Amino acid sequence: xxxxxxxxxxxxxxxxxxxxxxxxxxxxxxxxxxxxxxxxxxxxxxxxxxxxxxxxxxxxxxxxxxxxxxxxxxxxxxxxxxxxxxxxxxxxxxxxxxxxxxxxxxxxxxxxxxxxxxxxxxxxxxxxxxxxxxxxxxxxxxxxxxxxxxxxxxxxxxxxxxxxxxxxxxxxxxxxxxxxxxxxxxxxxxxxxxxxxxxxxxxxxxxxxxxxxxxxxxxxxxxxxxxxxxxxxxxxxxxxxxxxxxxxxxxxxxxxxxxxxxxxxxxxxxxxxxxxxxxxxxxxxxxxxxxxxxxxxxxxxxxxxxxxxxxxxxxxxxxxxxxxxxxxxxxxxxxxxxxxxxxxxxxxxxxxxx
Amino acid sequence: xxxxxxxxxxxxxxxxxxxxxxxxxxxxxxxxxxxxxxxxxxxxxxxxxxxxxxxxxxxxxxxxxxxxxxxxxxxxxxxxxxxxxxxxxxxxxxxxxxxxxxxxxxxxxxxxxxxxxxxxxxxxxxxxxxxxxxxxxxxxxxxxxxxxxxxxxxxxxxxxxxxxxxxxxxxxxxxxxxxxxxxxxxxxxxxxxxxxxxxxxxxxxxxxxxxxxxxxxxxxxxxxxxxxxxxxxxxxxxxxxxxxxxxxxxxxxxxxxxxxxxxxxxxxxxxxxxxxxxxxxxxxxxxxxxxxxxxxxxxxxxxxxxxxxxxxxxxxxxxxxxxxxxxxxxxxxxxxxxxxxxxxxxxxxxxxxxxxxxxxxxxxxxxxxxxxxxxxxxxxxxxxxxxxxxxxxxxxxxxxx
Numbered sequence: 001x002x003x004x005x006x007x008x009x010x011x012x013x014x015x016x017x018x019x020x021x022x023x024x025x026x027x028x029x030x031x032x033x034x035x036x037x038x039x040x041x042x043x044x045x046x047x048x049x050x051x052x053x054x055x056x057x058x059x060x061x062x063x064x065x066x067x068x069x070x071x072x073x074x075x076x077x078x079x080x081x082x083x084x085x086x087x088x089x090x091x092x093x094x095x096x097x098x099x100x101x102x103x104x105x106x107x108x109x110x111x112x113x114x115x116x117x118x119x120x121x122x123x124x125x126x127x128x129x130x131x132x133x134x135x136x137x138x139x140x141x142x143x144x145x146x147x148x149x150x151x152x153x154x155x156x157x158x159x160x161x162x163x164x165x166x167x168x169x170x171x172x173x174x175x176x177x178x179x180x181x182x183x184x185x186x187x188x189x190x191x192x193x194x195x196x197x198x199x200x201x202x203x204x205x206x207x208x209x210x211x212x213x214x215x216x217x218x219x220x221x222x223x224x225x226x227x228x229x230x231x232x233x234x235x236x237x238x239x240x241x242x243x244x245x246x247x248x249x250x251x252x253x254x255x256x257x258x259x260x261x262x263x264x265x266x267x268x269x270x271x272x273x274x275x276x277x278x279x280x281x282x283x284x285x286x287x288x289x290x291x292x293x294x295x296x297x298x299x300x301x302x303x304x305x306x307x308x309x310x311x312x313x314x315x316x317x318x319x320x321x322x323x324x325x326x327x328x329x330x331x332x333x334x335x336x337x338x339x340x341x342x343x344x345x346x347x348x349x350x351x352x353x354x
Numbered sequence: 355x356x357x358x359x360x361x362x363x364x365x366x367x368x369x370x371x372x373x374x375x376x377x378x379x380x381x382x383x384x385x386x387x388x389x390x391x392x393x394x395x396x397x398x399x400x401x402x403x404x405x406x407x408x409x410x411x412x413x414x415x416x417x418x419x420x421x422x423x424x425x426x427x428x429x430x431x432x433x434x435x436x437x438x439x440x441x442x443x444x445x446x447x448x449x450x451x452x453x454x455x456x457x458x459x460x461x462x463x464x465x466x467x468x469x470x471x472x473x474x475x476x477x478x479x480x481x482x483x484x485x486x487x488x489x490x491x492x493x494x495x496x497x498x499x500x501x502x503x504x505x506x507x508x509x510x511x512x513x514x515x516x517x518x519x520x521x522x523x524x525x526x527x528x529x530x531x532x533x534x535x536x537x538x539x540x541x542x543x544x545x546x547x548x549x550x551x552x553x554x555x556x557x558x559x560x561x562x563x564x565x566x567x568x569x570x571x572x573x574x575x576x577x578x579x580x581x582x583x584x585x586x587x588x589x590x591x592x593x594x595x596x597x598x599x600x601x602x603x604x605x606x607x608x609x610x611x612x613x614x615x616x617x618x619x620x621x622x623x624x625x626x627x628x629x630x631x632x633x634x635x636x637x638x639x640x641x642x643x644x645x646x647x648x649x650x651x652x653x654x655x656x657x658x659x660x661x662x663x664x665x666x667x668x669x670x671x672x673x674x675x676x677x678x679x680x681x682x683x684x685x686x687x688x689x690x691x692x693x694x695x696x697x698x699x700x701x702x703x704x705x706x707x708x709x710x711x712x713x714x715x716x717x718x719x720x721x722x723x724x725x726x727x728x729x730x731x732x733x734x735x736x737x738x739x740x741x742x743x744x745x746x747x748x749x750x751x752x753x754x755x
Contacts, residue, residue, distance in 0.1 A: 002452055002458050002608065002613065003604040003605070003607045003608040003613050003614060004604065004613060004614050004620060005613040005614065005615050006614065006615060006616060006617055006620065010616070010617075011438045011617045012438070014438065014616060014617045014618060015434070015435055015438050015617065018431065018434060018618075019431065022431055049689075110678070110679075110682065111682045111685065111686075112686075113679060113682060113683075114682060114683050114686035114687075115686070119690070123690075123693065179637075180637075182633070182636055182637055185637055185639070185642045186636075186642050186645060186646070188642060188646075189642050189643050189645065189646025189647075189650075190646055190649060190650070191646070191649075191650040191653060194650060194653040194654055194657060195649070195650075195653045197653075197657055198653040198654075198656035198657045198660070199653075199656070200675070200679060213636075214636075215629055215632075216629075216632065217625045217628045217629050217632065218625060218629055221430055221433045221434075221625065222430075222621075222622065222625040223430075224430030224431075225430045225431070225433070225434050225618075225621065227430070228430075228431070
């Protein structure tokens with residue numbers, strides 16, 4: 001049997017239908033003036049430079065006594081965890097009785113070009129942790145680090161173990177030399193010194209270019225072809241546009257921090273070897289002796305599961321839990337399954353340990 | 355004219371174009387791969403013009419429509435159409451032979467081989483030529499296009515070879531398979547034989563320093579062009595592999611008795627094959643090296659470009675990027691120092707306050723652990739044993755709430 005059973009006139013009809021849908025659907029886009037994101041109510045509790053610490057208003061009368069601080073990546077914006085009401089890890093965790101804080105790194109401008117990883121980790125994260133401790137009269141809080149924010153959380157916890165009760169890492173790169181991730185392979189040949197000299201801050205558009213190049217056909221072509229089929233459904237259309245906004249809402253990366261992250265972590269793979277130094281102190285993951293929950297997405301093309309799984313063998317804790325979640329790097333926050341399962345799992349794990 | 359009327363008009367014009375195209379296409383049945391592409395290109399170009407006109411009218415007075423959304427949508431559509439065109443052309447070409455009982459696997463393989471040869475000889479053939487797909491393709495090397503535009507200012511003495519190369523670009527668009535190579539060769543030959551040699555020589559005279567900078571900048575620009583061509587060749591290589599992967603998938607489907615029954619289904623299969631093939635190429639060390647060379651060359655060019663801009667800025671008494679960066683660095687160092695001093699000061703104040711008021715009340719966590727220890731319950735870690743209620747080392751200037 002010949003494997004393609006399409007006649008030319010059917011193909012043409014399909015193309016005409018496609019075009020008709022697209023043109024008609026454009027009116028639906030015009031009607032959507034605002035793309036609203038991050039719907040969960042929150043208050044500003046602390047500012048330092050351009051960094052803002054938010055506290056989400058609890059949704060239970062007596063939330064968990066030990067709050068959770070979410071540390072997101074510097075790449076892209078943290079509202080991915082609260083992209084819309086029915087796809088919100090934040091909202092789901094609040095429903096489970098968690099008390100949540102989130103660090104918003106802002107959009108570094110040229111004056112912030114000299115910010116280092118030490119500034120981010122021993123500076124901003126430390127300040128936020130101290131503020132939360134003081135607000136709650138605690139000497140330890142829970143930390144939930146996401147992606148690069150997970151790597152930062154590992155560094156912070158290794159350097160300040162006395163401040164962290166439980167550590168949760170999500171889709172977090174740990175072994176940067178695993179060979180099943182394109183970013184790991186590509187970054188080895190980057191002259192990051194010249195890049196930072198050329199750019200100052202590394203532009204968000206440049207970062208996006210790199211991410212799109214990981215799956216160019218899916219992300220630059222197929223996605224928009226598929227989009228046509230949701231044009232006549234307002235809710236789906238809004239969800240699509242929110243995701244588009246998030247993808248392309250990319251802050252620039254502070255030059256020095258970017259240089260360090262590429263050289264020390266991606267190229268040198270020093271985290272796993274215990275050779276990273278921040279503020280004159282060595283980051284020793286063996287210092288992480290509190291309970292750790294490590295969550296990874298088993299189809300993650302940005303942070304391969306093998307990179308995250310490497311954590312188990314390098315931390316000092318005896319209480320290590322691994323959670324493999326179906327889907328990709330973003331699906332872990334927005335998929336229907338994650339809405340049902342992820343937050344309850346995290347909340348249960350935390351509550352058993354506070 | 356209402357939107358619906360405009361849309362109807364656009365659709366009608368488009369349908370007419372299809373009919374015209376269809377009538378012209380039918381006699382071309384049986385052509386080998388590629389030779390009928392001109393008709394498709396004309397059709398696509400006609401469609402694009404119609405759409406551009408229609409959209410331009412329609413978009414007026416609709417400021418809410420983000421232009422990039424429209425661009426992306428139409429770019430996606432155009433790629434889809436080109437794909438449908440390709441499939442239709444392939445089927446039209448193969449159908450008589452399949453009906454005559456020839457082995458379709460062998461036929462498809464030969465067809466794919468023809469395309470591969472085409473791709474190798476003329477990579478631009480499968481690159482977009484119309485505006486829509488150009489938008490998609492421009493995303494790949496698009497990062498450099500602004501710089502390339504700027505760099506054209508330095509191209510003035512090279513207009514002749516650029517014009518000549520531009521002629522070859524036209525040939526490439528018209529289907530000459532060797533045109534791209536000719537284009538690149540014209541440029542490089544001219545460069546190597548004249549300015550390249552000149553630039554390599556030491557500059558002299560009053561403007562020596564500036565000449566030197568301009569020369570190095572130009573050299574790095576040439577490096578970018580070379581590295582980009584090399585990178586593009588690697589991406590093309592992935593395209594060649596994608597065709598092989600698609601063929602394998604189709605054979606498997608035929609064996610399982612699961613034919614593809616719609617253009618969209620085939621398009622999705624092709625994307626999945628293209629992505630798989632791309633990953634295989636992109637995960638090689640050689641791809642990473644070539645991509646690295648491309649990116650690094652662009653960065654070197656950017657650095658040199660800035661040096662030239664700064665030379666001009668200085669003559670105009672303007673502050674330069676380097677000077678501003680230096681100022682920012684000093685500010686950053688000062689800020690760090692102030693924060694460190696503030697932390698130290700806060701710690702001292704708290705220590706003094708503690709001395710004056712007696713021992714500090716333990717925090718909730720410390721009290722709980724204290725009770726646990728007293729009861730002899732639970733495992734105590736080294737960290738807990740060391741933990742004392744610490745003085746908050748808050749650094750920030752503003753705390754709210």
